[in-house]
Amino acid sequence: MEVQKWRIALHEAGDIGGWHCKKDHPQFTLIKEVFEKHKRLLCYDDASELSDKGLEEVEGITLCFPQPRNMQIDFGRMKKLKYLIVRNLICEDVKYLPNELRLIDWNEFPLPSLPATVNLQKLVALRVPGSHIKLDEHFERCRLPALKYMDFSNCKNITKLPDLSVIAPNIKRLELDKCENLVEIHQSVGLLEALEYWSLYYCKNLEMIPRNLKLKSLQFFDLQGCRNLWKFPNIGQSTERLALPPSIGNLTSLQDLTIGTKYLHDLPSCFSTLPNLNFLCMFDFEYFPKNLDIPDCFPKLEVIVVIDSNITTLPDISSRFPQLTRLYISNCCNLQKIPRLPSCMDTVEVTGCKSLDSQSSRRLLRQFAEKVGLPRNIVCPRGSSHRDYASETDFPHKKGFSFKIDGEVLIQGSKIPKWFNHQIGGSSISFSVSRKLLPSFAFCVVIQVQSKERYKYSISGYYAINIFVDGYKGLHSNTIYIRTRTPPSSSYSYLWVFYIRDSSLEGIILNEGTEVKLQFEFSNNNPEIAEITVEKCGVHVACTCSPQNSAVDKVACIRIQERLKVSFDERLKMFLSRVAADVLPFKQKLDRLSNAQDGYYCPLCEIAEDSVLHLFQCCPFAKGLWYAGRWGFRVEMIQAQSIREFVEHIIDPPMELLAERVNKDEFTLYAAVAMKILWDAREDALFSNTKPSINQLAHRLNTQYDSNLRSLWTTQGTEEQNRESAWTDMPIGVPEIQHQCHPTNTIPTPISSMAQPFLNEDADFNPSPPLKKMRTS
Incomplete structure (x- = not known):
């Protein structure tokens, strides 16, 4: 009860x-x-x-x-x-x-x-x-x-705060927000040694605060909106300029300070040496205080907020505030320039500053790009137009991960800078990458704010950035306050740029040609005040996108899509399209061969020139993999003079390539998986300096083929049991098999009549040592 x-x-x-x-x-x-x-x-x-x-x-x-x-x-x-x-x-x-x-x-x-x-x-x-x-x-x-x-x-x-040193001498937190008729505060309040938090937020008629401030425990002090604060004791009433008392330097524990008054022109010299000040907010200033324009101001200051002020320039922030990480400037209509910022800066918001020159905006964006290591002048083969996706179903995901934003800039503007090599209308965009790790990139969105009624301070919302990549979904979300004043029925656009360093995405291992999708979402907390829409977005990234207007690419894609079944794995389709279009990055110099006259060797065999046809057909690793796989296939049987012809034989194989009871779809799937495994092995050798054995590659081939085959024939049974090999002769050029009888290297296979040299001994191809001798002799 x-x-x-x-x-x-x-x-x-x-x-x-x-x-x-x-x-x-x-x-x-x-x-x-x-x-x-x-x-x-x-x-x-x-x-x-x-x-x-x-x-x-x-x-x-x-x-x-x-x-x-x-x-x-x-x-x-x-x-x-x-x-x-x-x-x-x-x-x-x-x-x-x-x-x-x-x-x-x-x-x-x-x-x-x-x-x-x-x-x-x-x-x-x-x-x-x-x-x-x-x-x-x-x-x-x-x-x-x-x-x-x-x-x-x-x-x-x-109207007056009495002597608290007698009434409550141990007070720690004192809140007097919006006491509109408060005019005077007793001098004793400035001597409360235990006071940690003191807020006088929008006490609009407050005229005096204690001159002697010996609040050694004070951590938060808010004078925002105290527009009539013009006088301290011992300062004549005719004084037109407000000055803080020198004793403010005694606030050695002060961490947060908000000051808002148009009469305050100067600050005492000791003000700039507050040792623990972390947050400084200044409202309604005519000028940026002179005493802040000295080196090593506020050694621990991390956040500066400047709102509704007539300042035209800012000091050299990089040398004055070396620890600054966040800068917020709003409704400073006369501000013209923003200097170079400290390297530790991670967030900058500049809104409602109509006089800010475009050069400052460009420099700001470039500085953040340098911070996360973005290369310049990247050209996307696809051009400036990129496709987006309507829903997440195009990118199914099994696992989630989080990532951090290494830099964020919000400025007014409606045009995405030209150096963003991917741009599109809407809120999502995609690109392809070839590296094992997702590279550093900058993601930009243009949002439009259409006001329905005048809002004086800010509108708030919640944003989310989603990254869909290779079965993973990354999410970063946060709240945002757009601080500006707009009249009713007005429209403003904002350029919002996020910088993500590759180290923020550690652990996400990608396949070659992986399609990455970025999606931006925004939830408006104040729909009655303004409507917010995402107009367009862009990405600056080192990509491997296929040329959109390439006739070869177009023909290859159409041919592959027409030939292969709908249930055929989409990533393998895309991979074959890229192989046929010959857009995979090759001839990448190996660091360990940099002393050679020509270092563009195949990362696997290290004896021949790095090329796509060599990797899939001529490389000893390729010959070994094709033969060591389940069907013992000799890749030399494919008569191709170009990679396009090679892929044509893969997607529409002639009868002489097919073993008994092997249909075209099974052969195409088997070949596509083999090619993808070879490409991944090449990437491992190139970027990680590691090489799998032929036996390990064959095991991957058989395992991945079985997995994809089940997906390909979900509506009918397979006939892969007891399948005999049609190619039992040793392929030409494959190095001598070295016997290493390790149970962990055994490759499970249902085939009973496979070539005996492969089945009876747990063979492990290791072509590199003799081949290196041949090359260096």
Whole structure:
């Protein structure tokens, strides 16, 4: 019954948060953690069931109603009450509060002051936002030595903050957000040694803050929106220029600082040496403060935000703030240039800066490209037009992975730079790669913001970048705030560029010719304010895309698509198309042969020139693989003078190439798998300097062929059992078989009449040693 009542009360109040006091230290948490025992009164309807004795045992009470409710409460009998949380309760008179209270969390507290008889020596948290409280002489007489958290946000009747060094000397967190009528703060507040968090956010009429600031524990200080802050004690009222007191340099623990006032021109010299400042936000400045334009300002500063200011230039950020990682500039209409930024920079957002020259934007984009090691002047063989895909079904994925963004730039603009060698309309784009690891790349999207009504500060959203590659799906997601001011029915475009270094994608091993798809998604949190669409996207990457307008490529693709069954593996189809179009990268110089006059040798045999026809037909590794496979095929039987003729024999083999009970589809599949294995082995030798044995390659061939054959003939049974070889003679040019009787090298095969030299001994072809001697002699 008690649990049911708790659930009903919680459901009625919706998602409730509150304070939980552990060992006199309150923490904001769920109500269920606070009121987990019978001693806690969970809702008003429970009160009628409690006797007077029961009320005396209550330690916690929450009264949270979805709609305002009139009610009179007498706390006089709740002597042990420690936790009090109230929402939407209209109570005209509270004459008593228990002395044992640790937490008062009462939104819109109805009284102008705490009861005169209150003695809250154990109170730790006082949270009364939106209340009628005045902090009058009754409050000034209070002594709250245990008080550490105080929240008077949106209290319109507060005009002056009294002497807290007497009232609450151990205060750690002081929130006075949007106290619109707050004018003055007592000098003692500047001497609270335990104060860590102090927010005066949009106290629009605040005129003075303490001159002597000796807040050695202060970590967060927010003066954003304090537009009338123009005077400190001991500064004449006729002063037209605001100056912070030199004592601000005593805030040695300060980590976050937000200042917003158009009257503040200069900062004290000690301001720039705050040793632990990490975040600096400046609003409504006429000029960039001069005292910040000195070397080694703020040795730990990582984030700078500049909003609604008339600055025209920025200092040399690279030398002034060497640790800076994020820079946000918004609505600085006169800003013209952005200097070169530190190498550790990872995020830059510049919006609403209409005077910014295009050269600064180009330099900014180039700097990030250099940071992640993007090569320049990359040309895609396919040209500037690229296809996209309508859905994820084109790229089925089995495994997920995450990756990080190594650089991010958001600037105004509607044109993707020309150096992005892949561009297309829409939100997704694809390209091909040949390396074993996905290379570094830059991904760019153009988003259009169509405002429906004027928004003053920012609109927020959630974005996701998906990478579909070789059965994997990578995901990076985050929130974004577009900070700018736009009139109704206006439209702005933004260029959003993400930089990903190849090290961020470690562990993703690719096959040659792997198609990679990038997809951008955006979810708008403020659809009533503005509509956001993705107009186009682009990629800058070293690719191996096929030439789109190549007649050979087009004919090869059409021929392969017409000949092969629909169920034939799409990646093998694409691979055969690329082989037929002769667009695979060859003649890549081997590092270990760099001293030779011509280092463009086949990475496998290292004796002949690296070419596509050599790899699949003439290389000793190729001859060994074709013969050592299940069918003992002699690849010399394919009479081809070009790679196009070779592929033609593969996709439409003549009868003399077919063994008994082997049809064309099976032969094509077997040959395509063999060619793909040879290409992968070449890539391993080229980039990893590792070579598999012929026996290992044959094992891969048989295994992958069986796997693909099951997919090819899903609707009918296969007839591969007891198939005899039609090619039993040793192929010409294959090196001598070296016998290595290791059980781990045994190749399972269902064939009983295979060539005996291969079956009876666990043969391992190792052509490299003798061939090297032939080449070097």
